[in-house]
Amino acid sequence: xxxxxxxxxxxxxxxxxxxxxxxxxxxxxxxxxxxxxxxxxxxxxxxxxxxxxxxxxxxxxxxxxxxxxxxxxxxxxxxxxxxxxxxxxxxxxxxxxxxxxxxxxxxxxxxxxxxxxxxxxxxxxxxxxxxxxxxxxxxxxxxxxxxxxxxxxxxxxxxxxxxxxxxxxxxxxxxxxxxxxxxxxxxxxxxxxxxxxxxxxxxxxxxxxxxxxxxxxxxxxxxxxxxxxxxxxxxxxxxxxxxxxxxxxxxxxxxxxxxxxxxxxxxxxxxxxxxxxxxxxxxxxxxxxxxxxxxxxxxxxxxxxxxxxxxx
Numbered sequence: 001x002x003x004x005x006x007x008x009x010x011x012x013x014x015x016x017x018x019x020x021x022x023x024x025x026x027x028x029x030x031x032x033x034x035x036x037x038x039x040x041x042x043x044x045x046x047x048x049x050x051x052x053x054x055x056x057x058x059x060x061x062x063x064x065x066x067x068x069x070x071x072x073x074x075x076x077x078x079x080x081x082x083x084x085x086x087x088x089x090x091x092x093x094x095x096x097x098x099x100x101x102x103x104x105x106x107x108x109x110x111x112x113x114x115x116x117x118x119x120x121x122x123x124x125x126x127x128x129x130x131x132x133x134x135x136x137x138x139x140x141x142x143x144x145x146x147x148x149x150x151x152x153x154x155x156x157x158x159x160x161x162x163x164x165x166x167x168x169x170x171x172x173x174x175x176x177x178x179x180x181x182x183x184x185x186x187x188x189x190x191x192x193x194x195x196x197x198x199x200x201x202x203x204x205x206x207x208x209x210x211x212x213x214x215x216x217x218x219x220x221x222x223x224x225x226x227x228x229x230x231x232x233x234x235x236x237x238x239x240x241x242x243x244x245x246x247x248x249x250x251x252x253x254x255x256x257x258x259x260x261x262x263x264x265x266x267x268x269x270x271x272x273x274x275x276x277x278x279x280x281x282x283x284x285x286x287x288x289x290x291x292x293x294x295x296x297x298x299x300x301x302x303x304x305x306x307x308x309x310x311x312x
Contacts, residue, residue, distance in 0.1 A: 063145075179259070181256060205244075265277070
């Protein structure tokens with residue numbers, strides 16, 4: 001009889017554990033859905049609907065926005081400078097973006113943003129032409145609101161299209177990236193570790209070792225051009241020759257499915273030049289088959305020019 005009671009007690013305990021795990025999974029899924037719901041309100045109601053009444057509902061009181069070339073912006077400065085400012089310069093702007101992945105409290109989005117340049121911007125007269133730029137946005141959620149946002153895009157295509165930088169070449173709007181989250185034979189954590197290991201090799205200036213983690217037919221999407229692995233190797237060897245002490249620091253990884261997104265800061269010339277960057281890797285059978293490069297080329301060129309003028 002005692003053994004029967006013990007058996008019933010054990011089975012009841014196991015049942016409670018299963019129910020608890022199921023409840024935890026549902027709560028996690030609800031949290032994920034809640035994050036998406038807040039982001040969709042941010043996108044559709046605030047950015048595209050200009051409903052500023054919801055700002056305090058979806059952005060935390062201590063919200064901070066980070067972007068290359070700008071100091072951190074608090075909630076009020078971000079809304080006034082970025083959302084209101086964009087609505088004035090590009091009254092009919094559109095946003096073509098979608099969620100790349102979710103990792104813990106973070107949501108990563110690729111973004112193709114722009115519209116017709118209709119009103120003056122920082123003293124630059126309107127061109128009446130379409131302006132579009134690609135970028136990556138990373139959202140951190142806390143207590144049901146967006147607490148932190150990183151808006152990462154290369155300002156060079158933007159400045160060229162706006163007419164701030166003269167060019168003899170035809171300047172075309174950026175085309176949206178074709179990135180879609182898929183399934184992987186390896187876990188997100190395994191993919192993170194693999195990409196991090198390849199990054200360590202690159203920081204150790206082992207360029208062939210770094211690219212040994214790429215498929216032979218991998219495609220690297222640089223700003224304005226697609227590269228083969230051999231072409232990417234040649235480019236990085238050239239960078240290594242000109243900047244022998246360059247390295248990546250402050251690296252943060254996000255992963256889900258077959259994608260890994262990581263942000264970093266590149267240092268050049270004994271840490272005198274700092275450049276933000278973000279890469280997106282698509283992984284198949286343990287190898288990188290596609291990689292997108294995005295970095296602050298405008299900031300890089302400006303800092304190198306300043307350094308050259310100081311040396312002259």
